[in-house]
Amino acid sequence: MLNTLAKVQKQRLFVQEMSGVFAQVCVMYELKAVWLAAQRTPTVIRNTGWLAAQRTPTVIRNTGWLAPQRTPTVIRNNGWLAAQRTPTVIRNTDWLAPQRTPTVIRNTGWLAPQRTPTVIRNVSTSCPMYAQSRGVTKKKELSEKQLTRYFVDHRRVKLHAGAGGKGACTFHSEPRKEWGGPDGGNGGNGGNITLKVDRRVKSLAQVAPIYKGDDGEAGGSKNCYGRNADTTHIPVPLGTLVKEQGETVADLSQQGQEFVAVFGGAGGKGNRFFLSNENRAPMTATPGEKGQERVLQLELRTMAHAGLVGFPNAGKSSLLRAISNARPAVAAYPFTTLNPHVGIVKYRDHEQVAVADIPGIIRGAHLNRGLGISFLRHVERCRFLLFVLDMSSPEPWMQLQYLRYELDQYEPGLSRRPHAIVANKMDLPGSRVNLEALRDHVKQRVIPVSALTGLNAEELVLHLRELYDGYLQTPVLGGGGDKPTRW
Ligand SMILES: Nc1nc2c(ncn2[C@@H]2O[C@H](COP(=O)(O)OP(=O)(O)OP(=O)(O)O)[C@@H](O)[C@H]2O)c(=O)[nH]1
Ligand SMILES: [Mg+2]
Structure with a gap:
């Protein structure tokens, strides 16, 4: 072998x-x-x-x-x-x-x-082909659909702050010390609930309908006090308006701003608290107070420097895509945009101007036609407006007239905010003739652009900057004395 x-x-x-x-x-x-x-x-x-x-x-x-x-x-x-x-x-x-x-x-x-x-x-x-042969697949890019977030600009929220912890009723006990006296500690305070501005939050979608604060800890023997409960913070977007029964109670327009919506209940007293010369052995201890309860309405008003206002299909979303990195949906049918989108226009000196794309307005919107004018609350906080007109349609100046009328129906004087008229779709036939006619009808400066081809977009961006600089020099504008928000 x-x-x-x-x-x-x-x-x-x-x-x-x-x-x-x-x-x-x-x-x-x-x-x-x-x-x-x-x-x-x-x-x-x-x-x-x-x-x-x-x-x-x-x-x-x-x-x-x-x-x-x-x-x-x-x-x-x-x-x-x-x-x-x-x-x-x-x-x-x-x-x-x-x-x-x-x-x-x-x-x-x-x-x-x-x-x-x-x-x-x-x-x-390290080339991708080599990676493929090793079985390494490239990470898929997110589609626009996946990037879409559910936008909520209204919320009714019920807040119930935490109750205080109860006080303890105990007596000191030790060998050969028969009458040790009361040593029950107080309870901790209940937790408050606050609304806190977080600029990373973009809508009220993540705000739950009911919040309950934490309760304070009960007091203990040996004079141990209960722990106070932590405050519950609800992150809300910049520009949230807090209302109670129709009355505005807070306007959260600064990053990090906090509003204590409900206060937690005070902690109860332990029997040690009731010790006196008259009563050397109190048996009294109080329970904690209940926390405050409140029902609030939260309302979001998009905070942007400029608002794009126009009829449906005028090319507002296309324009926002052309001048900023925002990617609102664009399609050849009316009311493609259902929620406001904010895009940031960046300049070489690192200045940033926020531009909001507002859903389309039609004639009679104040009578709730089309999407109505409820979303015009987003325009309310815009410092200046850009009226976008479709130059391929006949009589574009009539669009301007209707838009101004609808804005004034929502809030008198809204259409008189600093604004510019943007004549869009200049690449289409007939738009040149319409542009001349429009210039005869309006006194303000008209900026001809084409959102599709990018024609003259620089002029619009530069004019936007002029409006922005003008706004910076005028500290208080329209919106009830709000401080300017830097994005
Ligand atoms: N030829 C041409 N077409 C344009 C131009 N701008 C926009 N469009 C087209 O017009 C259609 C509507 O564009 P949108 O940007 O969705 O219009 P909108 O104003 O946002 O519409 P709503 O969201 O419905 O209010 C799309 O098919 C665009 O491709 C332009 O400058 N030239
Ligand atoms: Mg749109």
């Missing part, structure tokens, strides 16, 4: 040695004849796994093969011959003379029993 094993072992070693010699011969002839013909640099062949049973890498230095070589060429081969599993990569930064980027030759089976094709890539190994 042992003899047979020894024989088999000998045969294996012989086969391994022979395959090693064969490999070297292959390399000598193959490489010498084909590859290294034009080589100028010395060749070093490292082989970490040629010969099956070999553990230590074989290094063949061929400093004398091709005589005038100066710099070493390194050929790495982790398994050339038949049983190869891992791909062979030859890195050569000098071979192919005028090449700048390294050449990678992949060959998952160079010699005879080649199955897979040899690919020569002249790119870095």
